[in-house]
Amino acid sequence: MIKNKGKENMQDPKRKLYTGPLVDVSFDSDLCIHSGNCVRSMPEIFNVKARPWVNPSVADTAQKADFLRNVVSTCPRHALRIEEHPA
């Protein structure tokens, strides 16, 4: 079971926010259907055995951030969402 351990997101309290150097990731556990797309595609960021289970700090290059965006886009219920940093 995936647990929420990120920061509270004031705009959407059900979403936890996990911050990274280039992009942040938010997660709503109520929407997750445990398909495993995220952990299979990018286990260095999505690891249910780690705390926090989402670690966007690994996406520290533009290429890795783009890959993370692609992985998040495969979440079937939009439980994961990319939170872009302000320009």
Ligand code: SF4
């Ligand atoms: S891809 Fe989305 S629905 Fe699937 S396990 Fe990850 S967060 Fe949950």
